[in-house]
Amino acid sequence: MKARVVVTLKPGVLDPQGKAIEGALGSLGVKGVASVRQGKVFDVELSAGDSAEARASLEAACQKLLANTVIENYSIDI
Amino acid sequence: MNCAVLVFPGSNREGDMARALKAATGRAPAMLWHDDHQLPDDTDLVVLPGGFSYGDYLRCGAIAGRSAIMDAIRAHAKRGGLVLGVCNGFQILCESGLLPGVLMRNANLRFVCRMQHLKVERADTAFTGRYKQGQTIKVAIAHGEGNYEAADAEIERLEGEGLVAFRYCDLDGRVGGEANPNGSRNDIAGIYSPARNVLGLMPHPENLIDPLVGGVDGLGLFESLAAASAA
Numbered sequence: 001m002k003a004r005v006v007v008t009l010k011p012g013v014l015d016p017q018g019k020a021i022e023g024a025l026g027s028l029g030v031k032g033v034a035s036v037r038q039g040k041v042f043d044v045e046l047s048a049g050d051s052a053e054a055r056a057s058l059e060a061a062c063q064k065l066l067a068n069t070v071i072e073n074y075s076i077d078i
Numbered sequence: 079m080n081c082a083v084l085v086f087p088g089s090n091r092e093g094d095m096a097r098a099l100k101a102a103t104g105r106a107p108a109m110l111w112h113d114d115h116q117l118p119d120d121t122d123l124v125v126l127p128g129g130f131s132y133g134d135y136l137r138c139g140a141i142a143g144r145s146a147i148m149d150a151i152r153a154h155a156k157r158g159g160l161v162l163g164v165c166n167g168f169q170i171l172c173e174s175g176l177l178p179g180v181l182m183r184n185a186n187l188r189f190v191c192r193m194q195h196l197k198v199e200r201a202d203t204a205f206t207g208r209y210k211q212g213q214t215i216k217v218a219i220a221h222g223e224g225n226y227e228a229a230d231a232e233i234e235r236l237e238g239e240g241l242v243a244f245r246y247c248d249l250d251g252r253v254g255g256e257a258n259p260n261g262s263r264n265d266i267a268g269i270y271s272p273a274r275n276v277l278g279l280m281p282h283p284e285n286l287i288d289p290l291v292g293g294v295d296g297l298g299l300f301e302s303l304a305a306a307s308a309a
Contacts, residue, residue, distance in 0.1 A: 016187050068140070070178075070229070
């Protein structure tokens with residue numbers, strides 16, 4: 001079973017990397033970019049038998065390691 | 079004082095830390111590997127040195143903060159044992175939950191490596207007894223992720239309970255503004271746990287212990303620890 005976990009900064013947390021990318025896009029002449037926020041994607045393969053089990057494993061993975069919930073949100077897509 | 083320095087894959091300041099501890103205590107610290115499961119008996123102080131544990135993969139300090147030895151350090155801190163985390167060690171303490179908040183990318187996106195002045199917020203802790211309250215000290219900084227951030231309520235709690243240990247200032251002791259190298263909230267350079275037996279700070283006091291390299295202001299922290307432990 002394959003899953004994708006996306007970790008993003010919570011709204012309101014300053015993202016200097018996103019800001020730098022936003023500025024670079026502007027200087028490359030890419031039009032219409034209002035703002036950029038950078039996050040992380042994890043593609044995970046699971047041996048779980050069903051999606052409920054997989055979701056429980058990924059929930060634990062996010063809480064314990066993949067996301068720092070002080071500043072980050074995560075979403076799980078199975 | 080019995081000291082133990084933890085070494086993770088990618089730590090690189092453990093030698094400097096061992097030298098500073100030896101200068102202040104007269105004894106070389108035990109060097110522990112991250113997958114040890116326990117601290118030597120009668121350890122007084124555990125130190126997490128600077129570096130790039132696990133290559134800063136995922137987030138700075140995230141993987142080291144969950145290594146086998148951390149349970150022993152948590153138990154040591156709970157007993158009232160002393161814990162010091164410098165630079166990457168501070169990041170590890172935050173990731174492990176021993177200290178609140180998180181160290182984010184420097185606001186100006188630059189790795190900063192220079193001398194830095196700090197204001198000592200209080201001189202009544204095991205880490206700062208040899209300093210004076212409000213004293214300005216000169217130490218070194220070298221980090222790309224030192225921008226301390228926490229929820230508003232957490233910052234209020236740290237301030238209200240007097241848990242800010244050091245703030246970034248200039249030569250004359252003026253806190254903040256241009257003197258803040260990384261955008262850290264309230265110019266915070268280091269914080270204590272509620273019982274003030276755990277200290278995390280971004281700057282490197284262990285690098286300012288010899289006049290040959292520009293000053294000895296960092297030695298006071300290690301001498302404070304030695305004095306507190308002997309008391």
